[in-house]
Amino acid sequence: MINRVRELRTARDWSQGELAERLGVSRQTVNAIETGKYDPSLPLAFAIARLFAMTIESIFDPDARAS
């Protein structure tokens, strides 16, 4: 699954640490999500979508695979 988390974060000029703090997770978790090594749980995906004021499916694409 690929996602637009890195693109959305950098557009807001946030560091991974800042995003992690806003989501209540570790910086490593944000990094793992951005690089496609880890797919977040549904509650975390909702929290990400809410933070960026978008829908989950506009951020995460389940049909694409991270390289």
Added chain:
Amino acid sequence: MHALERRYGREMALAAVLYVAAMLTAWPLALRTDAASLRAVLALLPVLPAALMLRAIYRHVRDSDELQRRLHLEALAISASAVSLVSMALGFLAAAKVIVLGGDVLLWVFPVLAGVFGVVRCWIQWRYRCS
């Protein structure tokens, strides 16, 4: 997340200090005590700080975020399986009288499990960064 790490470090340090104190005071006393019930109490005293260590680990895993919890549990599954398998193999060898194991060999299960868990946890974390 830093507060979580600080709390874990604080709780583990306290438990380690209590463990060392129990090993330096109660354990030598236990070896010199004749009364079986008192000897049992003194011998079991180091188990209390060991239980505090387990409590600290449990609280750390429980309050970690979802990825960290997954890494902890993966490491725990691998280390517990490895230590159980080695214990079983040693048990069979001892039962077949190929090797001789004393009762104190059980004392090593907890520290070996903790050590293997630490190594596996680092390996899993490294794998997540590099995969």
